[in-house]
Each structure stands twice: as C-alpha cells, then as structure tokens.
Amino acid sequence: MLSKKTKYAFHALTYLGKQEARKPVLISEISEKTKVPKKFLEAILLDLRKAGMLTSKMGKGGGYYLRMDPEEIKLAEVIRMFNGPIALLPCVSLNYYEPCDECVDEETCGLHAIMLEVRDETLKIVANKTLKDILSAEG
Amino acid sequence: MLSKKTKYAFHALTYLGKQEARKPVLISEISEKTKVPKKFLEAILLDLRKAGMLTSKMGKGGGYYLRMDPEEIKLAEVIRMFNGPIALLPCVSLNYYEPCDECVDEETCGLHAIMLEVRDETLKIVANKTLKDILSAEG
DNA sequence: TATTTATTCTACCGATTTAGTAGATTATTG
DNA sequence: CAATAATCTACTAAATCGGTAGAATAAATA
Numbered sequence: 001m002l003s004k005k006t007k008y009a010f011h012a013l014t015y016l017g018k019q020e021a022r023k024p025v026l027i028s029e030i031s032e033k034t035k036v037p038k039k040f041l042e043a044i045l046l047d048l049r050k051a052g053m054l055t056s057k058m059g060k061g062g063g064y065y066l067r068m069d070p071e072e073i074k075l076a077e078v079i080r081m082f083n084g085p086i087a088l089l090p091c092v093s094l095n096y097y098e099p100c101d102e103c104v105d106e107e108t109c110g111l112h113a114i115m116l117e118v119r120d121e122t123l124k125i126v127a128n129k130t131l132k133d134i135l136s137a138e139g
Numbered sequence: 140m141l142s143k144k145t146k147y148a149f150h151a152l153t154y155l156g157k158q159e160a161r162k163p164v165l166i167s168e169i170s171e172k173t174k175v176p177k178k179f180l181e182a183i184l185l186d187l188r189k190a191g192m193l194t195s196k197m198g199k200g201g202g203y204y205l206r207m208d209p210e211e212i213k214l215a216e217v218i219r220m221f222n223g224p225i226a227l228l229p230c231v232s233l234n235y236y237e238p239c240d241e242c243v244d245e246e247t248c249g250l251h252a253i254m255l256e257v258r259d260e261t262l263k264i265v266a267n268k269t270l271k272d273i274l275s276a277e278g
Numbered sequence: 279t280a281t282t283t284a285t286t287c288t289a290c291c292g293a294t295t296t297a298g299t300a301g302a303t304t305a306t307t308g
Numbered sequence: 309c310a311a312t313a314a315t316c317t318a319c320t321a322a323a324t325c326g327g328t329a330g331a332a333t334a335a336a337t338a
Contacts, residue, residue: 002227004326010250011241027285035241040327046286058285059335075253079227088141088218102150102174110277111149114214118264125260129253138249143297166314179298185315197314198306 006082008036009044010134013078016054017070017135024056024063044082051081070132079126086126087119094119145221147175148183149273152217155193156209156274163195163202183221190220209271218265225265226258233258 011034019025027045031038045064048054055067076086080095087093091100092115099106106112150173158164166184170177184203187193194206215225219234226232230239231254238245245251 001224001229003324007228007239007250014249024284026283037327039329042285043327056285057335058283058333059337060283061336062284062334064285075257085140089146090140100146108278110153110273110275111146113276114268114273118214118268121264122261125257129257134249134253136249137252139247142295163313176298178300181314182298195314196306197304197312199312200307201305201313203314 002079002083005040005044006079008034008041009048009078009082011036012041012044013048013053013066013073013131014134014138016064016066017131018138019065022065024061024065026063030064047081051077053078070135071130073131074127075129076123076126086122087115089115092116092119141218141222144179144183145218147173147180148187148217148221150175151180151183152187152192152205152212152270153273153277155203155205156270157277158204161204163200163204165202169203186220190216192217209274210269212270213266214268215262215265225261226254228254231255231258 012030015030015034016025027042028038030036030045031041034041036044045054045056049056049064049067053066053068053073054064056062056064079086085093085096087096089100089112090096090098091103091106091109091112100109100112103109103112151169154169154173155164166181167177169175169184170180173180175183184193184195188195188203188206192205192207192212193203195201195203218225224232224235226235228239228250229235229237230242230245230248230251239248239251242248242251
C-alpha cells in the first residue's frame with residue numbers, strides 16, 4: 001500500500017495539474033481543496049520541488065506550480081520518492097538494491113527470479129502512467 | 140516492499156516444496172536451512188497452517204509439511220496474508236476496501252480510476268504466479 | 279526601509295508496525 | 309512417564325508514519 005504521504009503527493013499534483021495557467025498557488029489553498037493537512041503538505045511540496053516537478057515562489061504572489069508537463073511526471077517516480085522501491089524485495093530493486101543476508105546465490109534463488117519478473121511487469125505499468133492519465137480520468 | 144515476514148514465508152514454503160514426500164519437517168530444520176530466526180518462523184508457519192497451506196504434527200516425528208499443491212499456492216494469497224492488500228490504495232482494494240476521507244466522489248476521482256487499473260494489472264501478475272513457479276525457477 | 283506575505287528549515291511528538299525473544303503449555307510418541 | 313515438538317501468551321527495541329510548532333528566510337509593496 002502507498003503511504004498517506006504518497007497519496008497526498010498525487011492529490012497535490014493533480015490539483016496543480018488542473019490549474020490552467022502555470023501561476024503560483026498557495027500551500028493553504030492546495031491544503032484546503034485537497035484536504036491534506038497544511039504542515040504535512042509543506043514537506044511534500046518541498047520534496048516535489050527538489051525533485052524538479054514543481055517550482056515555488058516565496059513572498060507575496062508566491063506559491064507552487066507545475067514545472068514539468070503532466071505527461072513527464074510518472075507514477076513510478078512519485079512512488080519511489082515518497083514510498084520507496086517499486087520492487088517487492090531489495091535484491092531485485094533497480095534503485096535500492098541490497099543483497100539478501102540469507103541468500104547463498106541469487107542466480108539459483110527461485111524467489112529472486114520470480115520477483116524479478118514481477119518487478120518488470122509492475123514497472124511496465126507504473127512507469128508508463130503519468131499525471132496526465134490521472135488528469136484525463138478526472139471528470 | 141514486502142516485509143521480512145512475507146519473504147520468510149516464501150522461503151519456508153519453497154523449502155517445504157522441495158521436499159519430495161509430504162512428511163513432517165522440523166521447525167528447527169527449516170529455520171537452519173532457510174536462515175529464518177526460529178521463533179519468528181514458528182509464528183509464520185502457524186499462520187500458513189491456519190490458512191490451510193500447511194499441515195502440522197505435534198510430538199515426536201512431528202513437524203510441518205505442504206497441504207496444498209504448489210500450483211495452488213498463489214503469490215497473491217501469501218502476500219495478502221503477511222503483507223496486506225495488493226492494491227496501492229484502500230479505496231481500490233478488493234479485500235480491504237475503505238473509502239478515502241478526503242474524497243468527495245470516487246466516480247470522478249482520477250487517482251482512484253488509475254489506481255484501479257494498476258490493481259487489476261498487478262493482480263494479473265501475482266494471482267497467476269504460484270509456489271510452483273518459484274520451485275521451477277530454482278536450480 | 280519597514281511590513282506583510284509566504285515558503286523553508288529545524289526539531290519535535292505520539293501511535294503504530296516490524297522484527298524479533300522468552301518461557302510456559304499442550305499434544306504425541308514410545 | 310519421559311522425551312519430543314508444536315502452540316500459546318506476553319513481552320521488547322527500533323524504526324516508520326502521520327503530524328505539529330515555531331523560527332528563519334526571501335520577496336513584494338507601501
């Protein structure tokens with residue numbers, strides 16, 4: 001399951017994606033409309049900005065807005081950022097690889113082989129879906 | 140990511156699946172061979188038995204052995220048992236459904252729609268893979 | 279330049295989950 | 309009855325999750 005933080009990130013991105021122009025939206029507006037706790041949302045938006053998906057402006061007239069195009073923002077990237085690896089086991093993770101303590105040899109580990117397959121199939125799904133798909137699905 | 144408990148469950152099932160006859164294997168043997176902490180393994184085996192995947196015998200000559208055929212033991216079932224829902228959000232879970240607090244209407248929620256798709260695709264993978272696939276992949 | 283606006287940074291907090299361990303109990307075999 | 313081996317109850321330490329408080333910094337404007 002995705003953490004609330006991850007879900008909140010998607011809600012925030014979706015809200016910003018629905019804005020016609022790319023002009024700053026206040027954290028408090030996003031918080032009210034998406035019902036994400038404001039202080040919690042701050043940290044999320046900051047992370048999204050650091051990842052290059054959003055831009056921010058401080059001071060009056062400031063706020064957050066999309067920096068990337070919706071079709072560039074992949075579900076997989078957002079999930080990795082807030083939820084961690086897509087893979088089900090560290091030993092088959094592309095971005096967070098770690099060997100298993102108990103495993104003598106990955107080559108002959110049946111679980112490893114199957115989890116590799118699962119990872120590849122899962123990536124096909126979440127790496128090809130983007131914020132644009134969420135926006136299109138929205139009423 | 141899967142919890143260690145879930146991974147351990149797969150290791151234990153795999154070890155029992157490699158046994159030719161269906162005769163009892165000691166917890167301590169499974170623990171030593173799979174390197175899963177014995178006391179932790181006890182709880183896992185108990186859950187697998189309660190789910191009908193294993194049978195146990197107490198006393199001398201006792202132990203655990205497979206009750207179901209390897210092709211009947213689906214990855215999805217093991218994951219649900221030890222790791223929880225397959226779906227990424229409670230609002231798209233078949234077995235653990237819960238509505239979102241912030242969601243006014245699931246019908247028009249784009250995230251909901253996309254996560255439904257992701258769940259369906261994911262299920263196609265993990266509900267069709269079984270212990271037999273793990274065993275076949277093993278040396 | 280002072281004030282207001284609004285993001286950013288640092289630091290905390292309670293509750294839950296994870297990954298275990300210890301030890302008594304119950305069932306089976308011989 | 310003695311030995312064996314699963315079962316049950318009850319802890320525990322550490323990490324993660326979800327969230328809050330408040331000070332610091334940056335930008336606009338009067």
